[in-house]
Amino acid sequence: MKTFECVEGGVTAAHGFQACGVEAGIKYAGRKDMALLVADAPAAVAAVYTTNKVAAAPVQIDRERTRAGQAQAVIVNSGCANACTGETGLKNAREMARVTAAALGIAEELVLVCSTGVIGVNLPMDRIAAGAKKAAGALSRSGGHDAACAIMTTDTVDKQVAVELEIDGKTVFIGGMCKGSGMIEPNMATMLGFLTTDVAVHPKALDQALREAVEVSFNRVVVDGDMSTNDTVILMASGVAGNQMLTPYHPQWQYFVDALTVVCLELGKKMVLDGEGATKFVTVRVKGARTAEEAQAAARAVSKSPLVKTSWFGLDPNWGRVIAAVGYSGAEVDDQKARISYGDICAYDRGRVADKALLKAMQDVMRHRAFDVTVELGLGDGEDTVYTCDFSYDYVKINAEYTT
Amino acid sequence: MKTFECVEGGVTAAHGFQACGVEAGIKYAGRKDMALLVADAPAAVAAVYTTNKVAAAPVQIDRERTRAGQAQAVIVNSGCANACTGETGLKNAREMARVTAAALGIAEELVLVCSTGVIGVNLPMDRIAAGAKKAAGALSRSGGHDAACAIMTTDTVDKQVAVELEIDGKTVFIGGMCKGSGMIEPNMATMLGFLTTDVAVHPKALDQALREAVEVSFNRVVVDGDMSTNDTVILMASGVAGNQMLTPYHPQWQYFVDALTVVCLELGKKMVLDGEGATKFVTVRVKGARTAEEAQAAARAVSKSPLVKTSWFGLDPNWGRVIAAVGYSGAEVDDQKARISYGDICAYDRGRVADKALLKAMQDVMRHRAFDVTVELGLGDGEDTVYTCDFSYDYVKINAEYTT
Numbered sequence: 001m002k003t004f005e006c007v008e009g010g011v012t013a014a015h016g017f018q019a020c021g022v023e024a025g026i027k028y029a030g031r032k033d034m035a036l037l038v039a040d041a042p043a044a045v046a047a048v049y050t051t052n053k054v055a056a057a058p059v060q061i062d063r064e065r066t067r068a069g070q071a072q073a074v075i076v077n078s079g080c081a082n083a084c085t086g087e088t089g090l091k092n093a094r095e096m097a098r099v100t101a102a103a104l105g106i107a108e109e110l111v112l113v114c115s116t117g118v119i120g121v122n123l124p125m126d127r128i129a130a131g132a133k134k135a136a137g138a139l140s141r142s143g144g145h146d147a148a149c150a151i152m153t154t155d156t157v158d159k160q161v162a163v164e165l166e167i168d169g170k171t172v173f174i175g176g177m178c179k180g181s182g183m184i185e186p187n188m189a190t191m192l193g194f195l196t197t198d199v200a201v202h203p204k205a206l207d208q209a210l211r212e213a214v215e216v217s218f219n220r221v222v223v224d225g226d227m228s229t230n231d232t233v234i235l236m237a238s239g240v241a242g243n244q245m246l247t248p249y250h251p252q253w254q255y256f257v258d259a260l261t262v263v264c265l266e267l268g269k270k271m272v273l274d275g276e277g278a279t280k281f282v283t284v285r286v287k288g289a290r291t292a293e294e295a296q297a298a299a300r301a302v303s304k305s306p307l308v309k310t311s312w313f314g315l316d317p318n319w320g321r322v323i324a325a326v327g328y329s330g331a332e333v334d335d336q337k338a339r340i341s342y343g344d345i346c347a348y349d350r351g352r353v354a355d356k357a358l359l360k361a362m363q364d365v366m367r368h369r370a371f372d373v374t375v376e377l378g379l380g381d382g383e384d385t386v387y388t389c390d391f392s393y394d395y396v397k398i399n400a401e402y403t404t
Numbered sequence: 405m406k407t408f409e410c411v412e413g414g415v416t417a418a419h420g421f422q423a424c425g426v427e428a429g430i431k432y433a434g435r436k437d438m439a440l441l442v443a444d445a446p447a448a449v450a451a452v453y454t455t456n457k458v459a460a461a462p463v464q465i466d467r468e469r470t471r472a473g474q475a476q477a478v479i480v481n482s483g484c485a486n487a488c489t490g491e492t493g494l495k496n497a498r499e500m501a502r503v504t505a506a507a508l509g510i511a512e513e514l515v516l517v518c519s520t521g522v523i524g525v526n527l528p529m530d531r532i533a534a535g536a537k538k539a540a541g542a543l544s545r546s547g548g549h550d551a552a553c554a555i556m557t558t559d560t561v562d563k564q565v566a567v568e569l570e571i572d573g574k575t576v577f578i579g580g581m582c583k584g585s586g587m588i589e590p591n592m593a594t595m596l597g598f599l600t601t602d603v604a605v606h607p608k609a610l611d612q613a614l615r616e617a618v619e620v621s622f623n624r625v626v627v628d629g630d631m632s633t634n635d636t637v638i639l640m641a642s643g644v645a646g647n648q649m650l651t652p653y654h655p656q657w658q659y660f661v662d663a664l665t666v667v668c669l670e671l672g673k674k675m676v677l678d679g680e681g682a683t684k685f686v687t688v689r690v691k692g693a694r695t696a697e698e699a700q701a702a703a704r705a706v707s708k709s710p711l712v713k714t715s716w717f718g719l720d721p722n723w724g725r726v727i728a729a730v731g732y733s734g735a736e737v738d739d740q741k742a743r744i745s746y747g748d749i750c751a752y753d754r755g756r757v758a759d760k761a762l763l764k765a766m767q768d769v770m771r772h773r774a775f776d777v778t779v780e781l782g783l784g785d786g787e788d789t790v791y792t793c794d795f796s797y798d799y800v801k802i803n804a805e806y807t808t
Contacts (some may be wrong), residue, residue, distance in 0.1 A: 086740045313804045353488075400717040
């Protein structure tokens, strides 16, 4: 995959967008808790949502609204997920969009809503309404950073990426921000991602590009395997860059998809690096599986196994736990054809266990903040990669010590 | 389900069996590490094995041998799993059976082998052979306890159950022992279960009874969701009780299956109670699912979620994590029809969150060593129950601090 030039600005790197983050008093004083992202004019939009059967109210609203392929604003609050809130929740989510639309002077249907935070609690609508108005007055062409901070929950750092590329001889930008560090808000594990670009692109093509990019980026990131009721990724394209309308028939289509994928992947990696209690960033590569699907199943099983994750935390190159996880993943595996490596050092090679003398070298690999674990199955051409982290004492601490 | 009278004796409670546990020097000095269980004559046998694609050598041997429905002895070692050992592993497993058969003076094909311990290491055949001979000379009618101790790895207590029942007016026994506390040996997560009975029972019926019993007992126990390469449950029936041959057409068939199920379930519960780092024994009940399959999927997802398990450790009645887990389990769920309770106290009732005043009462429920979490989906008649435990600091400690 090509490399792209990184630039500052996050969601406001692309032309045609303004953003901000404001204090609405939903969380504690001095904490930005509402973000607003607005396009200068109605933009092409694509989105992907959680597959969890319990979908929060804002997800239900946005699913409906993004179907039309057009949107102009996204209003986001942290501190309250507006999930498991029934009819009241839907009414509140619509009202949150309505007050934002009124403050911006745009059509209500062009406003999307996102919430992240405690589940089962209704939105504090007075503060939401006041916050939305405040946000509408605080928009700026350099507001990407404030917006990225306002959507954080248990994240310890804001997460932004933007790249610059050239399409049809025009300089264009793709930028984004996200929040998520495993299960984020103590009550709920939400990943929110917001992406912008100034390329002109057909809405159907935008949807295809986003799905392709998300599949190999956000969908390849595992912190704990739990999936939230609020997970959402929204991509808006302002179209002001002046390029020829992008579709899969445009000669630079793949170049655009690659750049979008890089932005999504870098955002996803930032979430893993900020994973709750994570001390290691581990790239799990599975090669030589019978099929790509089996490779993915194997990589996911290894990445989700509590046994494997605790061994990484303990600097233990415990390949036995790795092969056992592959064995129950559904992927075909023959232990007499499989190889497992930590970095470049082979721990298990088709029935032979690495010499004890190599143990220290493997542990040295694992002492790095980031390392690779590679599983070669020797059965075919299927391969896949998943990005994940370890399970530490702090993971238990963060998730056990919260009291509702 | 009926209750049954518990008796002492474990695998030697039933007539027609002897057992022992001996020190073979596979682990450290002073530690019993080989067990032998022998029927006075060839017995009917049934067994269930791991579905992990990576099956250890002894599992491959036993799968073949138990197909005939007859066996007389089981030789077990702890300290070495004989997994991922290829042709040498198969040869060694066969040799372990052969020396045992020779020492007992019985046919080689009637001996089953089980191993648990470190993966990727060959059996120390000199010590195995000497141990098998020593075991053959140490058999006793009251050796169940020693055998139960010899199969332990990271288990902190031996696990035995036996019940007495009456069939055709004859007093008969079903007894068993097992090992397993999550992932047991640092390198491998093995559950081994050995059951004996003195009823006369057709081998095909025995197989059916074992499968029925295991499905609602060992298969409903979740510690960490990892599945080992060596998991095995073997049931031998000596037939000396003098009852009419049991088949599903015998009037007391269900009574026998119920008793066998109770033995398996009590053994399974002992494993959860001894789960690595476990501080809580949690019974997850799902009711009102569309189907029994969906209820099972939901109960498993709740029981395996690291988020849910850490909340139990932290005494946090975090129903949001529970409903989110149900939501990604594949089971249908409508958050406006669902209820979630801790013990008898409802935390979430069809869109309404319990009053804050009930929080302390819910935490009091969770302060007990054992409590129930009940999810009522309100969609149908499907129900299921899974027995599980929490994730604590000690889980991470036990599984991280081992060094290969």
